[in-house]
Amino acid sequence: MLVIKTIQIIFVWEYIQKQYAAGHDWKYHDEEHWSPLCKEGTHQSPIALYDFSAKSMHYVPFNLTGYGNTFTAKMKNNGHSAEIRPDFKNNTPEIKGGGLPETYQMDHLHFHWQSEHTINDYRFPLELHIVHYAKQYGNLDEAKLHVGGVAVVAVLFDLSPDDDEEIQPIFDILESIQDDLNDPKELNDFVVKRFIPRDHAGFYRYEGSLTTPGCDEGVIWTIFTQTMPISRHQVETFEKIRTVDHTMLKENFRSLQPLNDRTVYIKISPIPHPRSTADTKKASVVAYLIPCIFYILFKNNS
Ligand SMILES: [Zn+2]
Numbered sequence: 001m002l003v004i005k006t007i008q009i010i011f012v013w014e015y016i017q018k019q020y021a022a023g024h025d026w027k028y029h030d031e032e033h034w035s036p037l038c039k040e041g042t043h044q045s046p047i048a049l050y051d052f053s054a055k056s057m058h059y060v061p062f063n064l065t066g067y068g069n070t071f072t073a074k075m076k077n078n079g080h081s082a083e084i085r086p087d088f089k090n091n092t093p094e095i096k097g098g099g100l101p102e103t104y105q106m107d108h109l110h111f112h113w114q115s116e117h118t119i120n121d122y123r124f125p126l127e128l129h130i131v132h133y134a135k136q137y138g139n140l141d142e143a144k145l146h147v148g149g150v151a152v153v154a155v156l157f158d159l160s161p162d163d164d165e166e167i168q169p170i171f172d173i174l175e176s177i178q179d180d181l182n183d184p185k186e187l188n189d190f191v192v193k194r195f196i197p198r199d200h201a202g203f204y205r206y207e208g209s210l211t212t213p214g215c216d217e218g219v220i221w222t223i224f225t226q227t228m229p230i231s232r233h234q235v236e237t238f239e240k241i242r243t244v245d246h247t248m249l250k251e252n253f254r255s256l257q258p259l260n261d262r263t264v265y266i267k268i269s270p271i272p273h274p275r276s277t278a279d280t281k282k283a284s285v286v287a288y289l290i291p292c293i294f295y296i297l298f299k300n301n302s
Helices: 002-022 036-040 165-177 232-239 277-301
Strands: 062-065 071-077 082-086 094-097 104-112 126-134 150-159 185-190 203-209 217-224 228-230 265-267
Touching: 071 165, 082 165, 082 185, 150 232, 165 185, 165 232
Parallel strands: 150 217, 150 228
Antiparallel strands: 062 094, 071 082, 071 185, 082 104, 094 104, 104 126, 126 150, 203 217, 203 265
16 A cells, blocks of 8 residues: 555656646746756846847837737646736737838737836836737747747836726626636736727837747847836736645736847837836936036036
């Protein structure tokens, strides 16, 4: 009996090991046990983005189709994130232009709280990933096997004093899926456009990877420079999501990865924005210092 039990335990242990290796079972704050490419890859995501080192590029504008359509969607807690899968019904939104090499179809959307990418060392409270695959490959799994097969569009959310009403419907669903793993709830009247900044002319571009195991590389990243607003209360709704072992998923971002030999490009929007809290603080320090310097110079000369 004891021998049979021991054999059963060995089988279960081997199964768990295989699941880890395949990237099916993994945890945040446990990156040393993520699948091999996550540790050995050299073009991984997310990365720290900086204005001063990004190379300026003049990409043609994005061409988005179907982003304004209204869909019925399913939203679920997958144990690592809150995921939205709209029912596209042969009317799948597409993105092209903006320096993308192909036309990409939307697959799904999911969130990271706090943000995975940082801009000028500022980490935002929320980051949305809109995952797309090159149309020619037909689906995400096939597209992952090819360089440039997957394109992720990232939207950063920054804190605002009030709840953002436009995106409020997802929070009503979020509350109902916090404890229910892989039990999708219906989300009516879902419009992707409400989740992307109205000015999406400015963005960072680089080649990286998926930010969860298996960390497949060859992913084309677009991170809009303009942010969307979100309240502290709305962010807290994400933080109450529970993982597979029923602990609260307080945050679900992967650590920053080395840039290595890659170049980050930036397309600057023609519309100027105070982009982030960090930038605004820097700008206000400069705005304070300049009159002080002039005052000292003037005083010394008079
Ligand atoms: Zn993601």
